[in-house]
Amino acid sequence: MSIRIVPESERSPGVTHIPALQLPSGALPYAPRAARLRKLAHGHAMADYLLWAADLVDAQQAVAEAAPLPATEQAALAQTLLLQQGQPPAPLHSGQWPRSAHWLVLLEQLLQQLTPRPGMQGAPVQQALATLRAADAAQCNAWADALLAALRGDALPPDTGAALPDAAVGQLLWAALSLYWRQLAGQLPASGMAEPGEQRHQCPVCDHAPTASLVLSGAQAGLRYLQCSLCESQWHVVRTKCTSCDSTGALDYWCLEDEKAPIKAEACGDCHSYLKAFYLQADHQLELVADDLASLALDAEMEAKELVRSGVNPLFLPALA
Structure with a gap:
């Protein structure tokens, strides 16, 4: 079975209905995730990395609370979904969705949140933070295009100067991109409808x-x-x-x-x-x-x-x- 994204009005109700798709809820996952990471870190061979990840997730929580998706972009989601009716699925396809400047706001606030945290003082992370602080919007967008394409398994965008960032920079970029896409998906006025086929x-x-x-x-x-x-x-x-x-x-x-x-x-x-x-x-x-x-x-x-x-x-x- 494949899943087609449809407006909420086409949703199939029913007590025994199994939702084909569950969009992100309004309850942010980051604080519980950070708490779980810290609990799992006790006595773990990867304790240092788990604690570093908990700091990163804590920063995501703070940014998500301080910078929700703007109302103008929420309104645009409904219009986009209507225009895509009859088109292939994935209304927020990361290679086709026109990212707004809001994702850069999220990135900037994430960098501000991360800079003073004790777990972020190691040389590789400090270098990644400095690299991102020094990069302009065009460079950050080029890195984002390349990173998203690579993780979709697609070829890098041609003729854009896109090149993959180093691993530490890419990890921090992904934290901001994931914040942005979760905000978009959480506001998508749609549900999923199962259709014949796999995919x-x-x-x-x-x-x-x-x-x-x-x-x-x-x-x-x-x-x-x-x-x-x-x-x-x-x-x-x-x-x-x-x-x-x-x-x-x-x-x-x-x-x-x-x-x-x-x-x-x-x-x-x-x-x-x-x-x-x-x-x-x-x-x-x-x-x-x-x-x-x-x-x-x-x-x-x-x-x-x-x-x-x-x-x-x-x-x-x-x-x-």
């Missing part, structure tokens, strides 16, 4: 890869949603199906503990990829981005089996150069 490998809102999948508990127990690595929208994909190639016959599940572990890697023998799954019924405290970052030991085991990760963690971007 659920990328986010139906912005066309980026998922971070991982979340298997819900409670009233929605057993439903699996993939969470976008850019806008943090979640879309439904049935279980026991590869999230990269849709195969159903060659799936294996791996974990570092026993078979009831709350974090597993779903590996596909057909396309030789894997994506981690987080089971809320096994651990209701799981926070997908934080726990994914803290479980990189599982990724190392999967890579040792020559499997390729199909997900992207927004706090630990893959090497792109």
